[in-house]
Amino acid sequence: MKRLIAVTFCTLALPGLIMSGCGSSRRTAPGDERPAELSREKVDVEAYLFDAKIRRDGKPTSFRLELFQTDSIIALGGRGYLGKGALKGRLTADSLEVYFPSTDEFVCEPVADLLASFDCLGELPPVNLLSLFQNLPDSVIDDVNATVVSDYSNRKRPKFIVSFDQCPWEINLVYDRRGDRWRIRQFSYSDGDRFSLKATRREYRDHARVKAGKFTVCVPHHASRIIP
Numbered sequence: 001m002k003r004l005i006a007v008t009f010c011t012l013a014l015p016g017l018i019m020s021g022c023g024s025s026r027r028t029a030p031g032d033e034r035p036a037e038l039s040r041e042k043v044d045v046e047a048y049l050f051d052a053k054i055r056r057d058g059k060p061t062s063f064r065l066e067l068f069q070t071d072s073i074i075a076l077g078g079r080g081y082l083g084k085g086a087l088k089g090r091l092t093a094d095s096l097e098v099y100f101p102s103t104d105e106f107v108c109e110p111v112a113d114l115l116a117s118f119d120c121l122g123e124l125p126p127v128n129l130l131s132l133f134q135n136l137p138d139s140v141i142d143d144v145n146a147t148v149v150s151d152y153s154n155r156k157r158p159k160f161i162v163s164f165d166q167c168p169w170e171i172n173l174v175y176d177r178r179g180d181r182w183r184i185r186q187f188s189y190s191d192g193d194r195f196s197l198k199a200t201r202r203e204y205r206d207h208a209r210v211k212a213g214k215f216t217v218c219v220p221h222h223a224s225r226i227i228p
Contacts, residue, residue: 041211041212042209042210042211042212043068043070043209043210043211043212043214043215044070044207044208044209045068045069045070045075045208045209045210046068046069046133046183046204046205046206046207046208047066047067047068047069047203047204047205047208047210048065048066048067048068048069048184048201048203048204049064049065049066049067049201049202049203049204050064050065050066050067050199050200050201050202051064051065051199051200051202052064052065052078052197052198052199053197053198053199054195054196054197055195055196055197055198056194056195057194057195058194062080063078063079063080063086064078064079064080064202065077065078065199066078066079067133068208068210068214068215069133072092072093072130073090073091073092073130073215074090074091074092074130074133075089075090075210075214075215076088076089076090076091076098077089077214086100086101086102087099087100087101088101088217088218089107089217090215090217091111091129091130092130093128093129093130093131094110094111094128095108095109095110095111096108096109096110096111097217098217099217099218099219099223104220104222104223104224105223105224105225105226106217106219106223106224106225106226107225107226108219108225111129128140132173132184133183133184134181134182135182136150136158136160136175136182137150137160137162137173138150138160141162145164145165146162146163146164146165147161147162147163147164147165148160148161148162149161156176156177157174157175157176157185158174158175158182159172159173159174160172160173160174160175161173168191168192168193169189169190169191169192170189170190170192171187171188171189172186172187172188172189173186173187174186174187178204178206179206181206183204184201185200185201186198186199186200186201187199
């Protein structure tokens with residue numbers, strides 16, 4: 001279970017709607033009625049497509065990761081190379097909701113609770129994962145328990161390593177300039193044990209329009225909730 005939580009969290013860990021236990025999220029079961037205008041409405045976003053690979057217990061799995069970002073929320077979708085849906089979810093400054101259709105399971109938790117589920121000895125500082133999409137880590141992470149190692153040797157593609165005291169996991173980030181802004185080009189994550197995730201940006205569009213349904217996580221009523 002902890003490995004699946006790691007997949008969920010770190011697919012997004014770029015790297016964050018405290019929703020009262022996700023009560024305010026839109027979740028529907030197949031056959032439930034939904035207003036047609038919800039899926040037709042368009043939203044302005046920044047769009048990313050990553051080639052991603054998970055390695056778990058020595059076994060690799062490759063998939064495509066789509067991210068659609070507004071100023072307050074990120075919609076995400078993952079699909080295997082044969083087109084089968086791997087996940088659908090959304091991330092805000094402090095919460096995460098993801099559904100895995102292949103296993104009929106879902107995660108719906110505050111980011112702080114997901115972080116606390118890892119093998120950390122100390123207390124974790126607040127982490128706004130959403131901010132890492134729009135800012136360099138050394139400009140937004142300033143907690144005394146956090147370590148950000150910056151490498152500007154390549155001024156066009158600065159690199160960063162983010163870690164926290166007494167925690168085994170580590171996030172690596174590479175950025176590049178898109179117009180006058182820094183955006184994530186590559187990221188990787190390791191839990192310090194048997195799980196790692198690496199992703200490289202394949203496409204990026206700073207102005208895109210997608211259906212509002214991208215931000216709706218449809219979780220069937222029979223799905224099992226993963227509790228950290």
